[in-house]
Amino acid sequence: MTPTAATAFRLGAWSSTTGYPSAGTFYQQRLLAANTNDQPQTWWASQTSDFENHTPDDLSGTVEDDDALDYTISADDVDAIRWLSAGKGQLAIGTVGGEWTVTSTGSVITPSDVVVDPATSHGSANIRALRIGNIVLFVQRALRKVREFGFDFQVDGFQAFDMMRLAEHVTRGGLIEMDYAEEPNALVWTVRADGQMPSMTFRREEDVVGWARHIIGGSFSTGAAVVESVVVIPGANGSGQTQSSENRDEVWITVKRTIDGATKRYIEVLEADWDASYDQEDAYYSDSLITYDGAAASTIAGLDHLEGETVKILADGAIHPDRTVASGQITLDAGYSVVQIGLGYTHTFKTLKLIAGTVAGTPVGKTKQIFGVTFVLLNAHTLAFGPDASNLRKIDFRTVADTMDNAVPYFTGEHFEEWDDDWGTDPRMVISSDDAAPFGLLALVPETEVREVRG
Numbered sequence: 001m002t003p004t005a006a007t008a009f010r011l012g013a014w015s016s017t018t019g020y021p022s023a024g025t026f027y028q029q030r031l032l033a034a035n036t037n038d039q040p041q042t043w044w045a046s047q048t049s050d051f052e053n054h055t056p057d058d059l060s061g062t063v064e065d066d067d068a069l070d071y072t073i074s075a076d077d078v079d080a081i082r083w084l085s086a087g088k089g090q091l092a093i094g095t096v097g098g099e100w101t102v103t104s105t106g107s108v109i110t111p112s113d114v115v116v117d118p119a120t121s122h123g124s125a126n127i128r129a130l131r132i133g134n135i136v137l138f139v140q141r142a143l144r145k146v147r148e149f150g151f152d153f154q155v156d157g158f159q160a161f162d163m164m165r166l167a168e169h170v171t172r173g174g175l176i177e178m179d180y181a182e183e184p185n186a187l188v189w190t191v192r193a194d195g196q197m198p199s200m201t202f203r204r205e206e207d208v209v210g211w212a213r214h215i216i217g218g219s220f221s222t223g224a225a226v227v228e229s230v231v232v233i234p235g236a237n238g239s240g241q242t243q244s245s246e247n248r249d250e251v252w253i254t255v256k257r258t259i260d261g262a263t264k265r266y267i268e269v270l271e272a273d274w275d276a277s278y279d280q281e282d283a284y285y286s287d288s289l290i291t292y293d294g295a296a297a298s299t300i301a302g303l304d305h306l307e308g309e310t311v312k313i314l315a316d317g318a319i320h321p322d323r324t325v326a327s328g329q330i331t332l333d334a335g336y337s338v339v340q341i342g343l344g345y346t347h348t349f350k351t352l353k354l355i356a357g358t359v360a361g362t363p364v365g366k367t368k369q370i371f372g373v374t375f376v377l378l379n380a381h382t383l384a385f386g387p388d389a390s391n392l393r394k395i396d397f398r399t400v401a402d403t404m405d406n407a408v409p410y411f412t413g414e415h416f417e418e419w420d421d422d423w424g425t426d427p428r429m430v431i432s433s434d435d436a437a438p439f440g441l442l443a444l445v446p447e448t449e450v451r452e453v454r455g
Contacts, residue, residue: 027086028108040080042072069111083129085136094124094138119158130180143174167211170198179232181249195226217287217343218257226256260307274438280317286342286436296335304328312344312436317407348432360452370419370427372447378440379410384433387421
């Protein structure tokens with residue numbers, strides 16, 4: 001029998017020699033993939049509702065609207081695609097050299113109806129972009145800026161605003177990863193190259209953008225613990241969880257520490273902020289934490305992962321003196337039923353220059369003194385404050401009406417304290433503590449005296 005030779009042959013775009021896509025998304029019922037070694041500025045779209053099918057239905061050359069398609073961006077330079085982000089009515093593409101939009105004249109893109117236009121020219125890093133509502137957040141090529149890419153009606157075109165304009169120092173060293181947790185606080189979580197974890201509160205509908213840095217408890221080598229990765233997943237109420245997270249997003253991180261002289265990597269999840277619906281002893285404000293919940297006990301085991309570390313302790317809702325883990329356990333001053341044990345971290349707040357308090361113009365540069373401050377607090381266990389981090393005064397909120405040998409109730413409200421500081425041209429207020437308990441600062445109201453005339 002004479003074999004029949006095959007006359008149809010096709011070399012695929014993806015292979016071990018040409019490379020495989022490094023970016024992808026779903027858009028209008030198609031799987032989109034982009035950027036191979038041989039074709040860095042090409043993107044491919046599968047057949048409609050057939051994600052694994054990237055071939056035409058008719059090999060004779062007839063092109064149908066639901067056929068697969070590919071598109072190579074025409075740019076002056078090699079413009080490798082870094083990310084794809086699908087939105088309502090348009091697809092955004094981030095490349096090394098700029099940002100592009102993909103649209104069509106009809107209701108959906110087809111092989112014969114696809115338009116790719118340049119939008120902005122900032123350039124993207126090789127970090128997954130985040131779609132939040134109608135905008136895209138992406139990291140610029142130099143790894144220092146997070147930009148907000150979206151349509152601006154004032155210019156009738158796309159803009160990519162710099163989210164770091166007032167906080168350029170936060171990304172010093174460069175970002176390597178980011179993700180977004182919508183619930184409960186609309187936070188963009190990022191990882192910095194040195195292991196710190198900056199976060200950005202992002203509420204565009206309220207024009208709220210605010211950055212903070214998170215330095216995780218523990219140490220690695222001679223420095224702080226190193227966060228290597230962050231990811232956000234929907235919460236759940238699974239077996240083994242201490243608290244349900246089904247009404248919030250879970251933030252998971254990979255942390256590298258030096259423990260008992262060896263390098264250890266732990267996968268940890270951020271617990272929810274404490275609120276009035278929780279019992280006071282259920283406050284999780286230390287890192288790499290374990291919870292003991294049972295009969296009153298003075299010896300707590302199960303701490304092998306923190307061998308040799310000095311740990312913070314919240315015992316039945318009260319702050320307990322620190323202990324050092326030995327043979328995987330610690331001994332407490334007395335028996336406690338609910339104990340939170342973990343590595344301490346420090347919260348620090350420092351004010352900017354004072355710009356009020358004089359009738360003769362700005363007080364900047366004039367001699368002034370802070371002599372009292374009203375703190376507006378939410379669920380605070382203790383308060384440590386002073387003119388700088390080396391001179392802090394610490395108080396708690398116990399009153400004569402509180403039962404002795406019980407935890408001091410968390411304080412919410414206004415609290416006034418006298419402020420002990422010298423006259424100077426630039427007095428500041430610092431609040432800092434490493435207590436393993438909640439502390440919410442809503443406002444500071446300083447009382448100052450300013451010498452109106454220099455001299």
